[in-house]
Amino acid sequence: MSFQAQQHHTALDARALRDALSAHRRYLASRVGGRRLNLTYADLTHCSLETVDLRDADLTGAKLTGASLARSNLGRAVLFGADLRDADLRQANLRRADLRGACLRGANLAGAELAGCDLREGRIALQDKLDGFRILRHEHRPGELNFAVLSGANLRGAQMNGAVAMTSDFSDANLCDVVLAGAQLTRAVLDGADLSGADLGGADLSGASLRRAVLRGVNLTNARLDKTDFTGVLRAPPVITRVDDRPLTDVLADYEAYCESDGRAGRIMRLEGVDFRPLKSLRGRRLSGVQAPRSVFQGMDLEGVQMQGADLSGADFRGASLREADLRGARLTGAQMGRVDLRGARLDPLRLDAARSVRTDLTRASLRGADLRGAAARRARFLDAELEGARTVGCDMTGAELDA
Numbered sequence: 001m002s003f004q005a006q007q008h009h010t011a012l013d014a015r016a017l018r019d020a021l022s023a024h025r026r027y028l029a030s031r032v033g034g035r036r037l038n039l040t041y042a043d044l045t046h047c048s049l050e051t052v053d054l055r056d057a058d059l060t061g062a063k064l065t066g067a068s069l070a071r072s073n074l075g076r077a078v079l080f081g082a083d084l085r086d087a088d089l090r091q092a093n094l095r096r097a098d099l100r101g102a103c104l105r106g107a108n109l110a111g112a113e114l115a116g117c118d119l120r121e122g123r124i125a126l127q128d129k130l131d132g133f134r135i136l137r138h139e140h141r142p143g144e145l146n147f148a149v150l151s152g153a154n155l156r157g158a159q160m161n162g163a164v165a166m167t168s169d170f171s172d173a174n175l176c177d178v179v180l181a182g183a184q185l186t187r188a189v190l191d192g193a194d195l196s197g198a199d200l201g202g203a204d205l206s207g208a209s210l211r212r213a214v215l216r217g218v219n220l221t222n223a224r225l226d227k228t229d230f231t232g233v234l235r236a237p238p239v240i241t242r243v244d245d246r247p248l249t250d251v252l253a254d255y256e257a258y259c260e261s262d263g264r265a266g267r268i269m270r271l272e273g274v275d276f277r278p279l280k281s282l283r284g285r286r287l288s289g290v291q292a293p294r295s296v297f298q299g300m301d302l303e304g305v306q307m308q309g310a311d312l313s314g315a316d317f318r319g320a321s322l323r324e325a326d327l328r329g330a331r332l333t334g335a336q337m338g339r340v341d342l343r344g345a346r347l348d349p350l351r352l353d354a355a356r357s358v359r360t361d362l363t364r365a366s367l368r369g370a371d372l373r374g375a376a377a378r379r380a381r382f383l384d385a386e387l388e389g390a391r392t393v394g395c396d397m398t399g400a401e402l403d404a
Contacts, residue, residue, distance in 0.1 A: 111389035
């Protein structure tokens with residue numbers, strides 16, 4: 001039995017591909033004549049498959065170099081050993097896809113959904129009547145993500161043991177609970193990424209940039225950290241937060257009493273740079289006009305919170321729930337709001353009297369991957385704001401200031 005390293009891909013004409021995709025659509029709809037898409041070892045180089053529903057498809061060993069797969073649905077698809085070099089996978093759904101041994105060198109996965117996918121190393125053996133078993137190899141090693149763009153991608157819980165992702169861009173990506181043990185991440189960019197609970201044991205992060213990354217509960221045992229940039233990283237919160245030697249819970253109770261009594265009871269206090277995370281939730285709390293610039297609310301439950309007229313400039317809300325929150329007239333300039341849930345939130349002007357109102361200011365705020373569906377953002381300021389991957393269907397932006 002011999003072993004050879006060579007390519008083995010089957011050419012597919014446009015009509016055959018069209019028929020196969022049509023049968024797959026019927027398969028997904030449980031209709032007569034349906035057949036699961038099987039394009040194992042097919043040559044789909046530079047093929048256009050944008051927005052196509054490829055759920056559960058078998059693309060084992062397929063050659064998809066330079067293919068257009070933006071916004072396609074590849075949930076639970078088998079891409080074992082597939083060649084996806086330079087492929088366009090922006091905002092594609094790859095949830096729970098099998099990407100073991102796939103080559104993603106130079107692929108663009110910005111805003112893609114990769115939660116629970118398997119990106120571990122793998123190899124494929126093909127049986128041949130004459131040559132016995134042949135190992136299918138790519139020109140670059142399998143499991144490779146070098147130079148890939150995964151900015152804003154959701155990789156929560158992905159299995160990436162031993163992945164090779166040198167100089168890749170993971171900025172603002174969701175890497176919670178991801179397994180990157182032994183991964184090669186030399187010079188990778190992980191700025192603003194959420195690595196909560198991630199396993200980076202034995203990983204090589206030499207020269208990598210993790211500026212503003214969330215490193216709560218991260219395992220860095222035996223990791224190589226030569227010249228790694230940890231500027232401004234967010235680590236685990238304190239057990240309790242104190243303000244002027246008073247527990248934050250007491251300070252907020254006084255503040256709410258002040259708001260509810262129109263100043264007759266309680267007292268106010270400036271809460272600049274305060275870490276609110278030990279409280280875990282401020283759901284429905286009344287914090288109108290709170291002065292909390294550069295404070296930390298990352299990952300908190302803030303649903304229905306009242307923060308109208310508040311100064312929250314430079315605050316960190318990444319991954320927090322602000323669903324149906326009242327943020328009318330709030331100052332959110334430069335705030336970090338990546339992956340924030342703002343569904344149904346109020347971001348329209350705060351009326352002071354019949355002639356005056358204050359607009360919500362999100363100038364220079366980062367809203368990458370934020371969910372603004374159903375929010376009211378009339379006349380809000382979004383100048384120089386990052387809205388890449390944000391979901392804005394049903395968001396009322398009438399009169400809002402947006403960059404041209």
